[in-house]
Amino acid sequence: MIEIYLFILDIIGTIAFALSGAMVGINKKMDIFGVNILAITTAVGGGIIRDVIIGSIPPTTFLHPEFAVISACCATALFSLCFFHKDRFFHTDLYEKLTFIFDTAGLAAFTIDGTIKGLNLNTEHSLFLSVFLGMITGVGGGILRDLFSNKTPDIFVKRIYACAIIGALMTALLWKWY
Amino acid sequence: MIEIYLFILDIIGTIAFALSGAMVGINKKMDIFGVNILAITTAVGGGIIRDVIIGSIPPTTFLHPEFAVISACCATALFSLCFFHKDRFFHTDLYEKLTFIFDTAGLAAFTIDGTIKGLNLNTEHSLFLSVFLGMITGVGGGILRDLFSNKTPDIFVKRIYACAIIGALMTALLWKWY
């Protein structure tokens, strides 16, 4: 049962972060190849870091091409869409709002996902481990996206990222108690 | 016996790098949340990279919350202190000197720590492995700090980092001979 929830969370997070990465790439005037690479990196980056840290080798992303394929499809669709409506779309309220929604949805989905995977490890000290792991899974993709597009990662300037810690902590506590 | 020395080195390195990370964050006008994240990243980043490379999974940092807690306390204390004395403190000789001292203390403590952990692995070729590992442990946190605050890492422009190699080499040689 829990596998299905985790899978749905993974899909939501992948789509949201792929769109978020693609929007940053398009905004930086990358071509379609760069936009795809940035979208895939944003979508799978957090998961790869999480798997390396808990020793799940090779990382899930490398065994399941579907996540990279979904990311590439989202990025290509958004790139095509923006190609025809560029002037109407960027530097508008809609753009700001959509970026915020995608970023937040991806952050939430991956934070919960990482926290639950940490709790399933059944090691000692697992509360701290899983909260820390959930946070890194949630923010990892966004940090890579911001590093690669050469700006200070959002995590250091936007308060929204504080939610990753609170979200991870709440997930871990709810999981332990129920 | 050696565990106690390593523990003391870890504590010294953590405090020094947390303060170094916090000062860079405050200087970049981050808010208290960003300063804390940057301080924790700087303090534990080198150790996480070291543990991933030698396969000590999950990394020590994830099992011992105390290092993250110490870093957060140092960062919050420094942030509060600077909040009231900002004008008197930044862009002064004292600021430059303190940053230099914290950076150097953290670099020294983590380089020795990483080198000794590498030597304890007892693999072949362990001299090169442990010198390289000590260097990465020492400079890793500072590189992450500089990447995340969007500047060229100090290691490429400040000569002080050359000491990391010399320190790692001396630690390894002393360890082997005595």
Next chain:
Amino acid sequence: MIEIYLFILDIIGTIAFALSGAMVGINKKMDIFGVNILAITTAVGGGIIRDVIIGSIPPTTFLHPEFAVISACCATALFSLCFFHKDRFFHTDLYEKLTFIFDTAGLAAFTIDGTIKGLNLNTEHSLFLSVFLGMITGVGGGILRDLFSNKTPDIFVKRIYACAIIGALMTALLWKWY
């Protein structure tokens, strides 16, 4: 037999990427120490990421000092050469062409190398795994070089990197069929 080919590929890739990293460092006016560090990082970075992802711990680079030594020799030689002929060399067509050649040679050698190492793992889904792994091995060193010298990684702006995927795919298919 295949070990010899892989070793030759490793040597070619190491020399090409060390020279590519050294040229970026010299262009950014780093001193000889920074140029050496950047050359070594560029040359061994992709391989370390590859080994961490497939769980080959500690990474080959840490057990074989020769790759770091070769990189340092290449970087020091190039630095000395440029020290005496700086004005004649930089901002010329020759400089652009040489950077392009070194970058492409390193990318090709490491992509094939990473793909074959992925195929040798003999896991399920090995086609996608090895193509992805080959790509990361090929582009990893260049991404680290660009992050550390504070510019947007070439992979997002230069089309040449699209070849990494095609090269990895062709290597994997040829390997499976013959």
